[in-house]
Amino acid sequence: xxxxxxxxxxxxxxxxxxxxxxxxxxxxxxxxxxxxxxxxxxxxxxxxxxxxxxxxxxxxxxxxxxxxxxxxxxxxxxxxxxxxxxxxxxxxxxxxxxxxxxxxxxxxxxxx
Numbered sequence: 001x002x003x004x005x006x007x008x009x010x011x012x013x014x015x016x017x018x019x020x021x022x023x024x025x026x027x028x029x030x031x032x033x034x035x036x037x038x039x040x041x042x043x044x045x046x047x048x049x050x051x052x053x054x055x056x057x058x059x060x061x062x063x064x065x066x067x068x069x070x071x072x073x074x075x076x077x078x079x080x081x082x083x084x085x086x087x088x089x090x091x092x093x094x095x096x097x098x099x100x101x102x103x104x105x106x107x108x109x110x111x112x
Contacts (some may be wrong), residue, residue: 003047004030010049020053023072030055030093032071036096040103044068061110068092068102078102080109 010021022030031045037044038055044057053069065081076092076099088109092102 001031001034004034004055007049007055008048014049015051017051019049020048020050020072021055022070023057025074026054026070026072029074029076030057031065032094033057033068033070033076036099040100040107042103042107050052059106059110064110064112066106066109068106078106080106082109082112 004027007022008027011104012018012020014021034044035056036060042059043075044091045060046056046057046058050056050069050071050084052069054069057070063083069077069079071077074094076094077089078092079087079089081087090102092098
């Protein structure tokens with residue numbers, strides 16, 4: 001949550017390439033997802049701004065990774081990666097049930 005607060009202070013070009021900082025929409029959705037992650041006892045490994053304009057919540061367990069990206073547009077995407085195959089990528093609706101389903105999918109993936 002401290003990292004999310006720090007991201008709010010970023011200005012345009014925060015990455016020296018002119019990228020938009022995460023806007024209030026992305027930060028609000030990220031805070032909501034962090035609440036759901038806390039309830040599910042799944043802590044992100046990292047929370048970072050993205051060059052696409054948004055926030056990435058990354059999860060790493062050994063060679064297995066996952067990410068939830070929240071874009072300034074309000075769109076949300078998730079991806080799961082491992083060294084055993086192609087990544088799985090999907091879009092999420094910003095409602096509680098789909099978010100919780102995706103969080104559980106990520107938890108299972110990380111535990112595999």
